[in-house]
Amino acid sequence: MTTSISENKKDFFQQVYQVVRLIPEGRVTSYGAIAIYLGTKKSSRMVGWAMNACHSMKDVPAHRVVNRIGLLTGKQHFETSEKMQELLMSEGVAVENNQVVHFIKHFWDPFIELNLE
DNA sequence: CCAGTGACGGCTA
DNA sequence: TTAGCCGCCACTG
Secondary structure, three states, X not given: OOOOHHHOOOOHHHHHHHHHHOOOOOOEEEHHHHHHHHXXXXXXXXXXXXXXXXXXXXXXXXXXXXXXXXXXHHXXXXXXXXXXXXXXXXXXXXXXXXXXXXXHHHEOOHHHHHHHO
């Protein structure tokens, strides 16, 4: 289907949530990747900031979203700082020192994954 | 209406 | 190579 998520230009947040929700288990992505997918690659901050409101959207696996270096920068915003790491570990994503091990291996690119669909 | 904030990213020194 | 600074867009007060 050519109907892309971006086509439904609702709230910027909604777009971010939609992409994050598409992230498969055991995979992670960066704020920048999502920002680029939404068309605002220069505003990677907006993506992370949007996650700040993800607390209302429990369906949004924000724990699968980390910064470009795979650092769990947003763990502080979770229920517990360890919650994010536990969730990733539970999905098979190795996390050490608040950083995703082999981040590139687990990296999930919305462009590629969603485009191949 | 104006200014500050924010879970980042890229560039320059 | 590492560290620091600026820029960016969207939202709230």
